[in-house]
Amino acid sequence: MESISGLTADTIGATLSQVIPLLIGVSIGIVVLEVSLYYFLTRVIKTKHALAYTLLSPAVVALVLFLIYPLIFNVILAFSDLKRNTFVCYSPVARGRECELDHLYGLDYAINNFTQVFFRVRDGEIQRDADGNLVWGRLLRTADSTFPVLFGRTVVWTGVNVIFHFLGGLALALIMNQKIRFRGIYRSLIVIPWAIPTVIVGLTWRQEFHADYGFVNQVLTSLGMTKVNWLSEELPAFIAVIFVNVWLGIPFYMVMLLGGLQSIPAEYYEASQMDGANAWQRFKAITIPLLRPILIPAITLDVIWTFNQLNVVYLVTRGGPSEKTNILVSALYNAAFGESATQELGFAAAFSIVIFLILFVFAVVWITTSGGLKEVYDR
Amino acid sequence: MSTVTKSAPSPDGSASSGFTIKQIRQGIAILLAAGGLLLTLLNGMNLAYLLIGAWVGLSIWKPYHGILVFYSLISIYPVLRVISIALRPSDSLLSRSLDIIPANATLNNIVALFQEEAFLLWIWNSFVITVSVSIMGVIIAATGAYAFSRWRFPGRRPALIFLLTTQMIPAGMLLVPIFVIVAQLNLSNSIIGLMLAYTTTAVPFSIWILKGYYDTIPVDLEEAAMVDGCNRLEAFWKVILPLSTPALSIVFLFNFLAAWSEYLVARVILQAGAVRTWPLGLADLIAQFDTDWGKYAAGSVFVTIPVLILFVWQSKYLISGLTLGSVKG
Numbered sequence: 001m002e003s004i005s006g007l008t009a010d011t012i013g014a015t016l017s018q019v020i021p022l023l024i025g026v027s028i029g030i031v032v033l034e035v036s037l038y039y040f041l042t043r044v045i046k047t048k049h050a051l052a053y054t055l056l057s058p059a060v061v062a063l064v065l066f067l068i069y070p071l072i073f074n075v076i077l078a079f080s081d082l083k084r085n086t087f088v089c090y091s092p093v094a095r096g097r098e099c100e101l102d103h104l105y106g107l108d109y110a111i112n113n114f115t116q117v118f119f120r121v122r123d124g125e126i127q128r129d130a131d132g133n134l135v136w137g138r139l140l141r142t143a144d145s146t147f148p149v150l151f152g153r154t155v156v157w158t159g160v161n162v163i164f165h166f167l168g169g170l171a172l173a174l175i176m177n178q179k180i181r182f183r184g185i186y187r188s189l190i191v192i193p194w195a196i197p198t199v200i201v202g203l204t205w206r207q208e209f210h211a212d213y214g215f216v217n218q219v220l221t222s223l224g225m226t227k228v229n230w231l232s233e234e235l236p237a238f239i240a241v242i243f244v245n246v247w248l249g250i251p252f253y254m255v256m257l258l259g260g261l262q263s264i265p266a267e268y269y270e271a272s273q274m275d276g277a278n279a280w281q282r283f284k285a286i287t288i289p290l291l292r293p294i295l296i297p298a299i300t301l302d303v304i305w306t307f308n309q310l311n312v313v314y315l316v317t318r319g320g321p322s323e324k325t326n327i328l329v330s331a332l333y334n335a336a337f338g339e340s341a342t343q344e345l346g347f348a349a350a351f352s353i354v355i356f357l358i359l360f361v362f363a364v365v366w367i368t369t370s371g372g373l374k375e376v377y378d379r
Numbered sequence: 380m381s382t383v384t385k386s387a388p389s390p391d392g393s394a395s396s397g398f399t400i401k402q403i404r405q406g407i408a409i410l411l412a413a414g415g416l417l418l419t420l421l422n423g424m425n426l427a428y429l430l431i432g433a434w435v436g437l438s439i440w441k442p443y444h445g446i447l448v449f450y451s452l453i454s455i456y457p458v459l460r461v462i463s464i465a466l467r468p469s470d471s472l473l474s475r476s477l478d479i480i481p482a483n484a485t486l487n488n489i490v491a492l493f494q495e496e497a498f499l500l501w502i503w504n505s506f507v508i509t510v511s512v513s514i515m516g517v518i519i520a521a522t523g524a525y526a527f528s529r530w531r532f533p534g535r536r537p538a539l540i541f542l543l544t545t546q547m548i549p550a551g552m553l554l555v556p557i558f559v560i561v562a563q564l565n566l567s568n569s570i571i572g573l574m575l576a577y578t579t580t581a582v583p584f585s586i587w588i589l590k591g592y593y594d595t596i597p598v599d600l601e602e603a604a605m606v607d608g609c610n611r612l613e614a615f616w617k618v619i620l621p622l623s624t625p626a627l628s629i630v631f632l633f634n635f636l637a638a639w640s641e642y643l644v645a646r647v648i649l650q651a652g653a654v655r656t657w658p659l660g661l662a663d664l665i666a667q668f669d670t671d672w673g674k675y676a677a678g679s680v681f682v683t684i685p686v687l688i689l690f691v692w693q694s695k696y697l698i699s700g701l702t703l704g705s706v707k708g
Contacts, residue, residue: 006497015507018571023511030518051611052530056538059523059582066579067545070556077556090559172450175443182444188691189451192458195690197640199658200679203665204457207672215460247453301546310550310643332551337558337647345555352552359547 030058077349079110084343113350118147139331139351142323151358154307154327157242161306162299164246169253176254177261187258194251202315205244206231209316234324237317241325245312253298260294261287296370300363307359328355408436458683464676465489488673489681496664498678501657505639505682508574508656512638513631515574516581520630521623523582524589525615529598539590542583550643553580558647568654576644581634588633592626593619625696632693639686657682 034054041050081104082090089099112124120127120137129135136146172190176183193201208214209230217227230236268286277285310329313319319326319334326334332355336348398406415432422428438445466484492498527535553576561572600622601614609617620627642658649659657678664675 004499005493006500007503011500012503015504015570018569019507019511019574022571022574023515026515049530049532052526052532055522055526058519059586062519062579062582063545066575067553070553070560071548073556073560074552077559082559087562090563172447175446178443180443180447186447186451188694190447190454191690191694192454192687195636195687196458196683197636197658197686199640199642199662200461200683201457203662203675204461204679207665208457208460215456251454304546308547308549314643329549329551332549333554333643336551336555345559348551348555352549352555355549356547356552359549360544363544363547 033057033061074349074352076105077346078113078353079105079107080346080349081109081112082345082349083347109346110350113347114354116347117351117354140319140323140326140334145323145326145331150326150328150331153238153325154329157238157309157327158303158306160242161245161249161309162302164242165249165253165302165306166295166299168246168250169257172250172254173257173261176258190254191251193248198248198311199315201244201248202312205240206316209240231317232321234321237321237325241313241316244316245306245309248312249302249306252302256294256298257291260291264290300366300370303366304359304363328358404440408440411436411439458687461676461679461683464672465680467673488677492674492677492681496660496674496678497655498657498660498681501655501660502682504570504654505656505658508570508577509635509638511574512577512581513634515578516585516634517627517631519578520582520585520589521620521627524586525593525619527586527590528593529601542586545583554644554647557644561648568649570649570654573645573648573656576648577634577638577641581637585630585634588630589623589626592623596622628693628696632690635689636686639682 034057037057038050038054041047041053047053080090086099089104108124112121115121115126116137117139118137120135127135136148139145139147139150176186180186209216211217211227211229211232214230216230221227228236230240264286268290269282272282272286307327308329309327310333313325313327313330314333317325319330319338323331323334332348332351335351336343336345412429412433415429415436418428418432434445434448437448465488466486468483468485468487526532527539557572557576596619600618601611604614604618605611640658641656642662645656645659646662649655655663661675661678661682664671664678
């Protein structure tokens with residue numbers, strides 16, 4: 001069989017024979033679903049929103065099957081004792097084989113899993129130190145990877161990133177909003193980090209922070225400064241990950257804020273200039289308030305995305321050196337699937353729920369106090 | 380500084396009262412560039428001096444352009460670096476040179492990538508997945524978002540808040556159950572599982588962007604079309620969809636980019652390594668003990684350039700597509 005770089009008629013056929021039936025099946029499924037639902041809603045229930053529900057139904061079905069069901073299953077897993085050596089118990093294929101668990105799901109497992117996120121637990125017993133105080137549990141291997149440490153680092157990570165994203169994006173947007181030549185070319189160049197696949201961004205920057213061969217140190221030494229062991233020391237490694245993520249995030253803010261600036265009518269500035277307002281006063285009284293409807297949703301989304309930014313951390317440092325740059329989500333990934341993994345999936349499920357709840361509570365407080373997302377659903 | 384420039388007479392008619400600030404800055408810029416050129420010639424054609432001189436000069440002459448040029452360079456430098464590593468001969472892959480086009484540039488890495496690795500197969504797998512996901516995502520989101528934009532049906536507000544909430548789900552919260560489900564169903568190493576997972580994660584954000592965009596289109600347009608004899612669906616198809624091209628292309632682009640370069644979910648679902656997408660293939664090239672930077676860089680260039688072209692070509696839509704939805708009125 002003729003093979004060009006792994007591609008043969010067989011492999012092409014194998015992929016297409018999986019994908020084409022799926023696409024046809026999905027299309028037929030959507031049509032059948034919509035027609036029958038529309039008929040049902042107009043003839044049987046007689047709601048005036050029949051068309052709306054019909055148009056929504058494919059999205060609802062997709063979300064229920066592939067998002068809501070896994071989320072519910074995740075909660076169920078938090079009530080299990082699933083780990084590498086008990087996997088046979090939970091897999092239907094392996095039923096009938098030796099299984100050392102007497103029950104698969106139970107409240108005792110859940111209590112154990114959730115306690116383990118915070119405190120040290122051994123054989124179902126919460127451990128205490130000599131004074132009888134509770135001891136923070138290790139989420140990964142090192143003594144440093146406890147919940148408060150990871151949480152604190154995540155807060156710093158999110159705060160620093162969002163501030164730099166905002167300041168960098170705002171500065172670039174303000175400059176780009178001037179009457180400036182080559183604006184289109186600059187815009188195309190500045191959005192490039194956004195377009196490069198994240199895997200390549202992460203792995204390439206990892207190489208660029210290499211102590212001997214990376215260009216960061218080469219530039220530093222050519223400027224007469226000393227080398228930094230970027231990836232093998234705690235603080236430099238953390239700075240390196242933050243740098244990569246700031247570099248990645250600025251284009252999003254620039255694009256959003258530039259769009260907002262361009263929608264502010266020039267007359268406002270002219271009028272205030274006639275009244276004698278200086279540049280700073282104009283910025284404070286016109287630019288910032290009119291950017292607010294864009295800024296608040298952008299910052300909300302950015303906080304959420306940065307808090308959950310697993311890709312950059314995992315690809316640039318793997319959470320290292322010695323698990324010292326992990327944030328909550330990368331600790332979760334490492335605990336469940338990493339090389340040094342405990343592979344306790346029941347515990348990982350509980351841990352993921354805790355992370356989600358932290359973010360959810362923050363978002364609810366932030367959104368209700370800032371009122372920033374009102375326009376999204378009030379219209 | 381800017382007020383001084385503004386109060387100065389117009390650039391061409393200022394000779395009578397000596398030099399204007401603008402002309403002085405221009406002069407300094409030319410001097411710096413010339414100094415850089417001189418240092419370059421004296422130091423064996425080291426272009427760094429010329430570049431630094433010219434850039435400092437530009438920053439003094441036109442500070443805005445100075446900043447933008449600097450930032451643009453930071454943006455594209457890693458891309459140039461990857462290209463340069465891809466072109467290096469295998470004995471100097473770890474060289475410390477900062478040149479963009481290396482000495483003895485060669486295409487050997489690219490040849491090796493295609494001959495020794497199943498690179499085209501990885502690309503093919505990723506391509507099939509990405510295109511299917513982008514199309515399915517846009518179709519599902521386009522109609523769903525229309526319903527959110529035009530009807531005030533019971534359950535609308537909670538549904539919109541739910542869509543926002545999905546953005547807060549950490550990847551691990553989906554990965555753990557998906558890993559178990561896929562293993563239980565014996566679906567590991569099937570691209571179907573990957574496609575369904577990607578489509579679902581793409582839908583909520585797509586609906587958000589599209590709904591915001593539809594909101595800016597006046598309802599009068601559809602009502603006019605319906606007076607002319609269209610029904611609601613025809614009005615959507617013939618009026619709203621064509622007007623929404625910027626938002627639709629943004630959504631397509633986002634879904635395309637997300638699925639094209641997704642790594643962590645693929646790592647978990649396609650564990651055995653029999654079926655691979657390119658992120659898995661390329662990451663494995665440098666995860667092994669003999670890291671192969673040459674092949675990795677060559678592969679990166681091949682997967683990045685088409686996406687970059689697509690992105691830059693669409694970048695005029697980026698601003699209108701992303702922001703129109705969030706600005707009122």
